[in-house]
Amino acid sequence: xxxxxxxxxxxxxxxxxxxxxxxxxxxxxxxxxxxxxxxxxxxxxxxxxxxxxxxxxxxxxxxxxxxxxxxxxxxxxxxxxxxxxxxxxxxxxxxxxxxxxxxxxxxxxxxxxxxxxxxxxxxxxxxxxxxxxxxxxxxxxxxxxxxxxxxxxxxxxxxxxxxxxxxxxxxxxxxxxxxxxxxxxxxxxxxxxxxxxxxxxxxxxxxxxxxxxxxxxxxxxxxxxxxxxxxxxxxxxxxxxxxxxxxxxxxxxxxxxxxxxxxxx
Amino acid sequence: xxxxxxxxxxxxxxxxxxxxxxxxxxxxxxxxxxxxxxxxxxxxxxxxxxxxxxxxxxxxxxxxxxxxxxxxxxxxxxxxxxxxxxxxxxxxxxxxxxxxxxxxxxxxxxxxxxxxxxxxxxxxxxxxxxxxxxxxxxxxxxxxxxxxxxxxxxxxxxxxxxxxxxxxxxxxxxxxxxxxxxxxxxxxxxxxxxxxxxxxxxxxxxxxxxxxxxxxxxxxxxxxxxxxxxxxxxxxxxxxxxxxxxxxxxxxxxxxxxxxxxxxxxxxxxxxxxxxxxxxxxxxxxxxxxxxxxxxxxxxxxxxxxxxxxxxxxxxxxxxxxxxxxx
Numbered sequence: 001x002x003x004x005x006x007x008x009x010x011x012x013x014x015x016x017x018x019x020x021x022x023x024x025x026x027x028x029x030x031x032x033x034x035x036x037x038x039x040x041x042x043x044x045x046x047x048x049x050x051x052x053x054x055x056x057x058x059x060x061x062x063x064x065x066x067x068x069x070x071x072x073x074x075x076x077x078x079x080x081x082x083x084x085x086x087x088x089x090x091x092x093x094x095x096x097x098x099x100x101x102x103x104x105x106x107x108x109x110x111x112x113x114x115x116x117x118x119x120x121x122x123x124x125x126x127x128x129x130x131x132x133x134x135x136x137x138x139x140x141x142x143x144x145x146x147x148x149x150x151x152x153x154x155x156x157x158x159x160x161x162x163x164x165x166x167x168x169x170x171x172x173x174x175x176x177x178x179x180x181x182x183x184x185x186x187x188x189x190x191x192x193x194x195x196x197x198x199x200x201x202x203x204x205x206x207x208x209x210x211x212x213x214x215x216x217x218x219x220x221x222x223x224x225x226x227x228x229x230x231x232x233x234x235x236x237x238x239x240x241x242x243x244x245x246x247x248x249x250x251x252x253x254x255x256x257x258x259x260x261x262x263x264x265x
Numbered sequence: 266x267x268x269x270x271x272x273x274x275x276x277x278x279x280x281x282x283x284x285x286x287x288x289x290x291x292x293x294x295x296x297x298x299x300x301x302x303x304x305x306x307x308x309x310x311x312x313x314x315x316x317x318x319x320x321x322x323x324x325x326x327x328x329x330x331x332x333x334x335x336x337x338x339x340x341x342x343x344x345x346x347x348x349x350x351x352x353x354x355x356x357x358x359x360x361x362x363x364x365x366x367x368x369x370x371x372x373x374x375x376x377x378x379x380x381x382x383x384x385x386x387x388x389x390x391x392x393x394x395x396x397x398x399x400x401x402x403x404x405x406x407x408x409x410x411x412x413x414x415x416x417x418x419x420x421x422x423x424x425x426x427x428x429x430x431x432x433x434x435x436x437x438x439x440x441x442x443x444x445x446x447x448x449x450x451x452x453x454x455x456x457x458x459x460x461x462x463x464x465x466x467x468x469x470x471x472x473x474x475x476x477x478x479x480x481x482x483x484x485x486x487x488x489x490x491x492x493x494x495x496x497x498x499x500x501x502x503x504x505x506x507x508x509x510x511x512x513x514x515x516x517x518x519x520x521x522x523x524x525x526x527x528x529x530x531x532x533x534x535x536x537x538x539x540x541x542x543x544x545x546x547x548x549x550x551x552x553x554x555x556x557x558x559x560x561x562x563x564x565x566x567x568x569x570x571x572x573x574x575x576x577x578x579x580x581x582x583x584x585x586x587x588x589x590x591x592x
Contacts, residue, residue, distance in 0.1 A: 015383070018382035019383075021379065022371070025371060026370040026371055026375075101368075102364075102366055103368055106362075106367065106380075107383060108332050108366075109332060109358070109360035109362065110355060110383035111352040111353070111355050111384060111385070112383050265293075
């Protein structure tokens with residue numbers, strides 16, 4: 001039995017790897033797009049962290065500790081960057097490949113299954129997301145926003161965010177009918193960026209709004225990365241991770257179901 | 266432990282059945298696209314599905330290609346069940362879809378190498394195979410070009426090359442020359458002849474009778490989701506139509522007038538078929554028919570005698586032309 005499971009896992013890895021290879025070859029000529037994405041989130045860091053941060057100075061957290069506002073906001077911007085990179089890759093790019101360029105229609109006739117396609121796209125989104133995150137963390141370090149070597153754990157923390165939004169993005173790509181649907185996605189993403197605990201602790205919001213924030217995937221990502229960056233670890237971290245992983249697996253499952261239904265007519 | 270089912274490679278068994286279907290059906294909601302078809306495709310043969318647009322050919326191809334689930338009936342490909350073993354079957358098939366589905370973000374060469382990856386072919390072997398296949402379809406000079414820069418005929422040839430990347434046991438081509446200009450069509454045909462010559466089993470759909478006649482060893486004629494005739498092109502012609510056909514035109518006379526004229530022709534041939542622009546007279550001897558017309562003092566503006574084709578078979582069986590006013 002374990003032999004069968006092993007060979008099935010190997011086949012899945014090989015198949016999704018083939019799609020990864022396709023994306024890599026297709027992207028080699030378009031590295032400028034990747035760089036522009038990284039620059040964008042760095043600009044956010046400069047604008048909010050240093051611009052606004054210089055005016056606000058230090059803030060006191062609900063548990064009583066005091067940190068500089070820049071150190072408070074930077075992890076949230078990082079979480080946001082991870083979300084944006086992965087969401088762009090999975091939702092917009094997968095939508096384009098799926099409905100517009102019909103890339104998957106060609107793949108359909110090969111041994112690859114919808115699950116392999118979903119997995120391959122998630123791998124790819126993770127790799128792209130990881131390059132942004134790593135660059136971002138390096139810049140944070142250069143500006144002295146990382147308190148200790150433990151802060152490097154922010155990178156794997158961001159991987160959980162990337163996984164969650166890869167799942168969400170894939171599902172959206174299969175749900176969306178046309179480009180205007182992306183305006184809705186962008187509106188929701190921007191709302192999460194503004195109100196998901198990026199700039200102020202959630203406890204500062206009115207009581208009725210707090211549950212809405214707790215539903216936001218980005219909130220859990222921000223809390224996870226911020227907790228690690230500021231060295232405030234706790235059992236809630238596991239809740240954040242579980243929530244993000246559930247979104248990843250659920251999103252991938254829905255996406256591959258919808259891909260199968262659309263392609264295997 | 267049984268050794269049944271093992272076969273030495275390099276010794277094709279001509280009686281081996283690659284695809285078999287029994288009462289195969291496919292419905293989309295209320296619409297039944299394929300209404301119970303039976304057929305068998307053997308190793309090494311070129312098998313054709315001839316029919317007008319919407320006859321259910323492409324749907325049948327998609328079911329054989331394991332990208333569409335049959336609604337009812339049985340279907341076996343390589344002795345396996347497409348419902349549960351789709352990926353294994355697809356690994357042994359080569360498919361040229363009607364719309365090519367080439368990867369527009371990749372170059373000609375990359376299209377082949379990347380596709381090889383989907384079949385688990387290692388990079389080095391993939392590059393060698395890609396170069397060899399580009400040579401086969403005469404696209405080596407365009408290997409660095411983007412797919413969109415190719416003409417329709419070149420894109421089709423690339424799709425054919427791509428379908429061969431995994432050394433398939435059966436190549437499925439859906440309307441391989443539809444939309445191509447005559448010169449491009451002949452280039453595609455010539456390559457398909459080469460494949461046939463190498464012993465590759467071919468399955469194709471077409472609504473061109475000349476294509477079916479030239480390429481297919483055996484074919485079935487499909488109409489409205491059913492198979493209405495089957496056999497070799499020669500058998501079909503011998504069974505369903507006379508040896509010769511005389512085409513009569515009467516100036517600008519059209520549908521209704523021609524139908525009236527057709528009534529006066531009774532007896533000049535085995536069967537009279539009025540079409541919108543001409544009347545077909547099926548006959549075993551065109552000279553006899555011409556003489557009969559002379560005797561009745563009927564003088565068409567043009568008379569063309571020719572041998573019967575699959576087009577006539579289709580017309581006789583369905584009462585409709587295969588390619589209706591395509592130009």
